[in-house]
Amino acid sequence: LYSYSFAPNPDWSATYASQPEILSYIQQVVRSSDCSDYIHLKQECVAAEWLDNELHWRVKLIDLESGQSYLRYTKVLVTAVGFCDVPKGADKIDGIKNFTGKVFHSARWDHSFDFSDKNVGVVGNGCSANQFISSLLDQTAIQSLVQFMRSPHWIAPKDNSQAKRLMAMVLRRVPFTNRLWRYWLAAKFDLAFPAFKSNRLGKLLRQRIQTSLANYIRRSTPQKYHHMLIPTFDFGAKRPVLDHGYLQSLHDPRVKLISTPSLSVVAPRELQSNNGDIFPADVLILANGFETQQLLTPMKITGLRGAELPALWQQSEKYASAYMGVCVSGFPNLFLLTGPNTLPSGHSTLVGIECSVEYITRLMSRFLDNHSSKVKFEVKAEAQDSFNTLLQSKLQRLIYTSDVSSWYMDKRTGKNTLIWPGSQVEFWYSRCVKSVNWTDFVIETRG
Structure with a gap:
């Protein structure tokens, strides 16, 4: 389960493989998939801005080796930065x-x-x-x-x-x-x-x-x-x-x-x-953990009417939330991997990520088929609010909202912003099998 479903590996040496073995596996998948030309390492995304007149994203990146910044433009922007990407510092140690x-x-x-x-x-x-x-x-x-x-x-x-040789x-x-x-x-x-x-x-x-x-x-x-x-x-x-x-x-x-x-x-x-x-x-x-309650940090993503992520989630009475964990109202053509409340309960995160990729692919297929058109795809605010109200009510029936210091919880709001409140089968079904509710989205097409 800590390998890709499309690239099974029968040769793991143990139940829990070591870092060098996992790295070797990932490198092998990259080679066999012929995707190395599409991967650019040591590049940091610092900002992205939605240009509503052009209906595309302007993305600012920095080459971490040269220090040079540059721009890229894209119809669709997908963030895949994970939960545990920004380590906590030592600022709480006095002196x-x-x-x-x-x-x-x-x-x-x-x-x-x-x-x-x-x-x-x-x-x-x-x-x-x-x-x-x-x-x-x-x-x-x-x-x-x-x-x-x-x-x-x-x-x-x-x-x-x-691992047993016969197995x-x-x-x-x-x-x-x-x-x-x-x-x-x-x-x-x-x-x-x-x-x-x-x-x-x-x-x-x-x-x-x-x-x-x-x-x-x-x-x-x-x-x-x-x-x-x-x-x-x-x-x-x-x-x-x-x-x-x-x-x-x-x-x-x-x-x-x-x-x-x-x-x-x-x-x-x-x-x-x-x-x-x-x-x-x-x-x-x-070994004091990560800034798990600061999703997308330190990027600044600017959507419609100047709204910014992650700053929007940090406003009064706001918390990190998204529709199906992948779409945020006010941010067209933006999709999140490992977004809010997509972390599985005692399960492989990779399985959840693959389910989210499948759901995002289903959404994008609706508007990327017509390459000659400019498309603006956005989830409705009321659909996002309704989804998260139901999600938080389900979380109340689980142990994850206990009054315990946990990186699952947003201390400011008391909300659990990371855990999916169901089984992984439910997560898979809702993303990969269940029909997409297209009435929850607004799709605008320009020639």
Whole structure:
């Protein structure tokens, strides 16, 4: 499910492939699809403006290698920037400007840095920290590692078994088995969806899951950390984390886990927790997440009557929302991938992205067939509002709107702006099978 449906790969080495293997797979798909000529890397889109007289978009980009800016014009603009594309900074660490050691975000890893004999500070304990801490301990000769956490996560065991040779041979040689295996995995993930509901069955399922995971955390970690690591909130209220060897790494004598709501720099190479304890640090790795509630940032997209995204979503009583997660009223011929409320519940994001691509393709086929005409395609404001009112009401029946600090939630409005409030089968059906409601759109054609 973390590969493309149109490019199945029977040769994965393990249940969860490594970054080099995934990169190699993507490069192979690019080569086999002959699409490399259409991909331009290290180009940043900084702004786009809808020109209503010409009925097209003017897009400003910057070549990140040369620093030169340039313009492109297009009938249709599709954003595909993802949720986790803008890492959070260190601005919430008091006195961070006085820190003279190395600072970088885990998503912007500095591979040139030598960790030998270094005191390492890690901020955060979500998925990113879980993924790199054990590898850092195994692959480098660090002096010490202090991890500063603010709140716990439900951590589940990760079954990363090696692929069986017989299984790979069957997937490669027997027709349709790769696709059938994919369907089985998709169904398996969707069967977990009832656990995210707020009803009696959902509560019962979560209690069983929480008991199992709490026992796993206790078995895997030193007793002194149990009270820090076992959450008191419901499973699913925050994104669950798969254990990449992190829990066992807490037994390493070089490691300290500190629970603190705040952190400050008190000397060029020293960090202080809120209770006054001081820790040496030569390098600070930020694993504090991403600006998930600032979709499309730092781009500025200007639509009709000077309306701007993402600024429009940040106005009073507004929040990130779109029709079917892909169209925004006032922004003609603009389509979003990984738009608001398209993140699946415990499922592969790639599956959701492919469904959105199919839906966008269905919409575009309505007006791109006539190449000689200029077309303005826009969702009606009332259709967008109605869609999101229903969507938010469905979210109220799920665990995702719990009063827990989560990157799913817009703290300003209390709205969940990321999660799709249904199963992935429902998402697929609504985008790929169900008839498009063309009355929700306004289509203007000029010769």
